[in-house]
Amino acid sequence: MIVDARGHRCPTPSLKLQKAIRQAGPGARLTLLATDPMARIDVPHLMAGMGGAVISIAEADGVLTIEVETPAAPTG
Template sequence: MSAASEQPYDLKGLKCPLPVLKTRKRLASMQSGAMLVVETTDPLAVIDIAHLCQEDGHTLVSSEKTPNGHRFEIIKA
């Protein structure tokens, strides 16, 4: 599945724990193997999103710093 066609899930401006809670809820509604691209500005999301993926078995394909925050590519377990 191409990440380029994926519309980013914009969680910019939200503070911990909202980005990880909304990411978990969005992943729950997706099919296994689907990719979710998440964009955040919360510095704690780097830790929280990685922990969510490890905890729930999702694959964190990439985690990259952006000019305004962070961007994550996650493949649902």
């Protein structure tokens, strides 16, 4: 799933990603597209707080592409 937050300023990219994570299933991978450089800092904090993971962060032509994985389903 791609979450397009290009052109939005902090905290909107993180909020859009958080909403998409809630809709995605456990262990799903999502890609955030953002032009706000703060997303490079905010998203790892968001994922750590949610128990998910940042898979990769890349930047090209002023657009950050951040791939994340949602938390796995609880076991037990």
